[in-house]
Structures are given as structure tokens and as C-alpha cells.
Amino acid sequence: MFVTFTENVVEVQEWSTKKELTRCLAQCDLGSILLGEDAEPEHKFYSALVRPQTSGLHYLGIGICSEGHGLKPHLLMQPELDIILLGYNQEVTGINIKNREVAFQIKLNSLFYYFLPLKERGIVLIVQEVDVTAITDSGKELWRYGKDLITQAAVEGEKLYLNFMDENPTCLNIISGELVSV
């Protein structure tokens, strides 16, 4: 599968062993970054090969070792910052495609589920199994909140509505993370 991202093409692939993944990364002439190596246990392996369209067949390799748990890693492209955000295991990593290096890394308190980007506010909400973490587009953490398994998350204006398995629903202000009345 190919995804076009500014002048880059990203090819996403799944591997059954870490050996296959590292072999693929070793062939990337622009370097490679392997994420989630401390995963325990490592169950699934993914690569995202980034090819700048302007420079022929050259690749930057990004590899992910995933704990699995039935979940797959997510990619969020931020073209205006040349950053790809990757969410996996209990972590989010921002990779600067131009500099070919890790721009920031955020350790989460629970399993990563998905990104909820709020472009007009410059905020990305990271929805997890138990928590929500808000970061800026450039990876600065704004706040985090969690009290139980999240069964639903919805944004309406400046409010984030959360439903939990064993707790009363909660409403938060997206910018401050403070509780607000519904």
C-alpha cells in the first residue's frame, strides 16, 4: 500500500518476523529507525518505507515492533511540519522526514488506540485504552486524563466527551483538559 505525503511516497508493509523487518530496514540507503524494540512480547512487525519522489529510488525505513493485543499501529501525516506521527504499543513517536530523525517521543500510560487530529486548533488527541493525551502538532504535551476503560470519545466544538466502562461520562475542555459541565 502506498500513501503520498508531500513529495514523499510511503509504503506500508506487515512482516511476520523481526528478522524480515530488520532485513528490509537494512536495505534503506537513507537510514532506518526501529521503534518499539522494548515491546514485550513482540508479536507483529511493520515497516513504513519513505521514498522522496524528488531523488530517485532512495528509502528511509521506519520499523515498528508491536505487542499486538489485536491492535495495529497508526500513522498520522503532518505535511506542513514534515512529520509522521506513529502510534503503537504505549507510545507515540514523531519522525521528521526531512532530517530523518526522531523529533519527539511520548510515553503513554495505556495502549495506543488512535489519533484524533484537530487541525484548526493545532492539537492532536491521542485516544488510548484508558487515557486521552493532548499534544500540539509539534509534539508538546498539553494534558492527559484517564480514569477507566474508554468506550467512546467524541469531539464537539471545544468539548471532548468520554464514555467509560465503569465510570460516569466525562466532558473535558480540549485546550486545557479541565473538566467542564455538560
Next chain:
Amino acid sequence: MLAGFSVSVIAFIITDIRQANRQAKIVQKLDYLFGKVTGNPDTITRSREMLRLLESIGIYDTVENRDYLLSHIEASFFDSNNVIRTQQDGRIVKDSLLMGLRGALRMETIWQGDKLITFFLKSGGD
């Protein structure tokens, strides 16, 4: 003497209520372990994966197995020697070995105080 006895009875009742409350919350979370949740697709996927792992060691969703898991999780809560880490947010992660008819899984339970938050089931390789 009588006052001391009353205090003991009240303390016993409070402990009993707390235990019943904790057990009720664990019972609700067993649905999550056995793939019976609704809502967020990731929650459903994760829940089904835990069911798959449980079934792989012969633990199916039966009344007996729910009782077994409740006792296992309670025992894990009361064991003071199984804390493997404390998260940044203060949640405590406890480790245990869950035995089924066809094998075993490592079960990590995550607690906030005496409240069960979630679980991780880990197999050697699947």
C-alpha cells in the same frame, strides 16, 4: 469494651462492602476479557483478542470460568509480592500466571488503588 466491639463490627462491615464493590467492578470487567463489549472498534478488537488468548488455553466463557477468573484476579490483588512496576500515573501493575486446561498465560492486572483498570494477557508466542 462494647464501643470497641462496635468499632470492630463497623470496620468489618466497611471491609465487606469494599470487597463486594471491588468484586462487582471486576465482574463487569470480565465481559471485557471475554470479548463482550460494545462501542469503540479498538476496544472491541482488543477484547476479542483477549478472548482468543483465553480460549487458546482452554478458558471459555462459562459461569465456572468467570468464577475462576474472579478468584484469580482477587488473589492477584491481595498478593503483595507480585508488583512488577508502578506507572507514571500511580497505577500499579501486578503479574500472575493464569492456568488453563491447555496451557498458561501471563496475566498483568493494572490497579488504581483497589480498582481494577485493565488487563494484559501475554503468551510465549502465537
